[in-house]
Amino acid sequence: MSLLAADARAFVAAARKELRMWRRYPLFILGLLFWPIVLPATWVLMGQAYSGGGDARALAAFAERAGTTEFAGFVFVGYAMYMWLSNLLWGPGTALRQEQIRGSLEAVFLTPTSRLVALFAPPISHLPFSLLNFVTMGLTLWLVFGIVLPLGPVLEAMVVIAIGIPSMYAIGSLFAASVLRFGETGPIVQLVRGTFVLACGITFPLVMLPGWAQAGAALLPPTYIVADIRTVLFRGVGLGGIAIDLVLLLAFAGLITLLAVWVFRILETSARRRGTLGSY
Amino acid sequence: MGELLAELRAGLAIARKHVVTMTRYRVAMISMIFIPLYQGVIPAFLFGAAFAVGGRSLGLASSIGTDNLAGFIFLGGVVSGMIATAFWGMAMSLRNEQDAGTLEPSWLTPSTHETFVIGRAIGGSVLFLLTQIALFAIGMLFFGLRFDIGILRAIPAVLLALLSMVGVAYVLAALVLLLKEANFFIDATNYLFSIASGTAFPVTLLPGVFQPVALALPTTYAMDLLRHDAIGTRTLFDPVVEYVVLIALTAIAYPLGRWVFARADHVMRVRGTVAQY
Amino acid sequence: MTATAAEPAVDARGLVKVFERGRRTFWQRLRGEPDRRERFHAVDGIDLRVERGEIFGLLGPNGAGKTTTMKMLATLLIPTSGTISVLGIDVLARPRDVRARLGAMLSGERSLYWKLTARENLEYFAALYHVPPRQTRARIDDALTSVKLLDRADDYVERYSTGMRQRLALARALLPDPPLVILDEPTVGLDPQAARDLRARVRELRSQGRTVLLTTHYMEEADQLCDRVAIIDHGRIVALDTPGALKRTIRAEEVVRLEIGLADDGAAVLERLGRSATVARSERHNGTLAVTAHCASARDFVPAAFDAARSAGATIQHVEVVPVTLEDVFISLTGRALRE
Secondary structure, three states, rough: OHHHHHHHHHHHHHHHHHHHHHHHHHHHHHHHHHHHHHHHHHHHHHHHOOOOOOHHHHHHHHHHHHOOOHHHHHHHHHHHHHHHHHHHHHHHHHHHHHHHOOOOOHHHHHHOOOHHHHHHHHHHHHHHHHHHHHHHHHHHHHHOOOOOOOHHHHHHHHHHHHHHHHHHHHHHHHHHHHHHHOHHHHHHHHHHHHHHHOOOOOOOOOOHHHHHHHHHOOOOOOHHHHHHHHHHHOOOOHHHHHHHHHHHHHHHHHHHHHHHHHHHHHHHHHHHHHHHOOOO | OHHHHHHHHHHHHHHHHHHHHHOOOHHHHHHHHHHHHHHHHHHHHHHHOOOOOEEEEEHHHHHHHHOOHHHHHHHHHHHHHHHHHHHHHHHHHHHHHHHHHHHHHHHHHOOHHHHHHHHHHHHHHHHHHHHHHHHHHHHHHEEEEEEOOHHHHHHOOOOOOOOOOOOOHHHHHEEEEEEEEHHHHHHHHHHHHHHOOOOOOOOOOOHHHHHHHHHOHHHHHHHHHHHHHHHHOOOOOHHHHHHHHHHHHHHHHHHHHHHHHHHHHHHHHHHHHOOOO | OOOOOOOEEEEEEEEEEEEEEEOOHHHHOOOOOOOOEEEEEEEEEEEEEEEOEEEEEOOOOOOOOOHHHHHOOOOOOOOOOOEEEOOOEEEEHHHHHHHOOOEOOOOOOHHHOOOOOOHHHHHHHHHOOOOHHHHHHHHHHHHHHHOOOOHHHHEEEEHHHHHHHHHHHHHHHHHOOEEEEEEEEOOOOOOHHHHHHHHHHHHHHHOOOOOEEEOOHHHHHHHHOOOOOEEEEEEEEEEEOOHHOOOOOOOOOEEEEEEEEOOOOOOOHHHHHHOOOOOEEEEEEOOEEEEEEEOHHHHHHHHHHHHHHHHHHOEEEEEEEEEEHHHHHHHHHHHOOOOO
């Protein structure tokens, strides 16, 4: 029990260290405000160009595929997921790799703390940033595009997000474990994020994808989170209508966590055997 | 004359090294094509197609005068690729050398420091061209991309814009060599520059305050002329007027950029930051 | 061409470099607030004349102003005041002409492209140095041969050891076939064997008729390698001569280092020791007094030292008799050791 308590303390310390490091980069904070506004705003204006400034036939065609004519809201929800994924992959996802390069991973592994702490603590620190993103984007949608979201559906969307957190968190850990193997993290982040962007209906309705890609998308938790948030916000469907999705999300969380632990164990053992824990 | 020839060889060596180093990072090579595909082209195409009625982009046609969605998007990719080349390939890569420690030995050679921007402009343009060829091939194979033969008429506009972007790159290089945290600066300004040039949507849709900015950018006119010649979009102004403005802006941007760069070089030599950060 | 063989390789007069620490924000400038930045004199009035064909060393501790001086010579830094001419060319007026005749190795292994091979690195820099294309291959082979890297020329630099990278950086400095080579701390971070190797290469440069100006904070390096040495501290030259002449400025034949265990502040012992030798330096550390004394003969001084300690109630724990080194010259000039 005392060992568990010690690990828990180490866990908190590791997460706090991660947050403190971000504090050192003031421009990162500026980026937290800049991108969540500018990126989706661009896509809303693209939507205006594609819809001919709100041509009724074009909007009807969009609604048939996306379930809503509210393409600004549609885009903002998609980008909320994009920012969430970005925070997850750029920040904690690569933190482990950074520690490996700096050699501090070796130092962590020399302590009696469970090695899984190194894997699972950093992703915690992305949560405040992602929450800040959601708030910024909601405010932009309201103040810049005049779209007021009713309180009830917003609360339901928050429930969807809360249920989605464990599975997103597990994705962050799985990614972190995998990058220990790769030399360059930047391009890997781009590849992984790119796959999510294309597969999960971030900026376009999922039905636009070919059938095989839609089947692949069904295996990715962000697909469900994005679709369910849009459903409760713009289609007036309650949580009851998406209950199956929510159960699926929790199941995903468990599966991916196990996968992350397994991958991490394999890589850690091979790194210890080959002595590459501190090198790259 | 011999001096100029030696300087030209130095510029080509820089260009060659720029390309060779890039090819040594395999994943980076792939992402040069993949990033524009996943961040811009494919999602934009699918988003745009979601507004199509009976297979025709009626909305787009009423916005710009043609329903050639793929053409609109891929040509936007040409200009935004050119802008990214100037921001990242010409300017930021100098800063990366400063961080890595290789700028100092370069600055110790008798080559003029401007040559380092020019060499990158040449190397960056080669990579830009290869990327565009790959993207166009993908566009034609999978997205039904097609152009009028008139696209050839736009080549002077694209070349002028490229030249003016070298001028812009001088200014950017000057800034990133002096700024402490350059990454976010380049990332954000690159994006805004690209958007304000009309690569993603017509600049007429920009909020009023940004319109003058858009009209001050040479790439706005190159974008407009390129789309007009290649897919028959409506232009902002008379094409002749646009050419005149484009030439004028290039004539200003290039010498201004050189001057700012020379100033930054001087400041670095006073502060002693060639090897620092 | 204004350079002639008669002119010195380097002639610097009244060289000063002042750096400003901290920042003056845009608002402070706009409001016209007084400039409160701290000014730091990295180089504080240096006069330096390096003759052709010699190996000249700048010896001093870290932060003494050696690197700043080198960077001003190499045109990377603009001096606050003073004049420099390199091979008879004014550095401020014609920086590119200076760079064309100067081989410089400043920051060592970080200054190479690790993703390129040694040969690719040198091909690149040969173009930047304006080496004529017809001579490039021969020039690169010569440079690689002279640093003994020819057999590894086609390996990526990332696979090199630190010593090999340092040698490759030296090879790059030789590409323009420079009459003057400047080396900033060339052996820092090298293991003893690699450092010996590099010093041998530097001696060869002199035998090829080149002038070498180097900085170091290793006194053995300055002693073994240099024809003349300038000792630099706090941005000023405090002594300049051949290593032998510098050592002779210490009026002593031998240097005795003592460690004395004592209970008091040691003033009494020092006073007694001072009667039979010059105490160049003393430092108290955890009940031990470390003393460096210059004397005419250790045979006379050591027994006297034991007597002095005993009568002051202290005990001598360790005695070391060494010949005079440049370190002692530095200590006698500044009261501090080189590595402090």
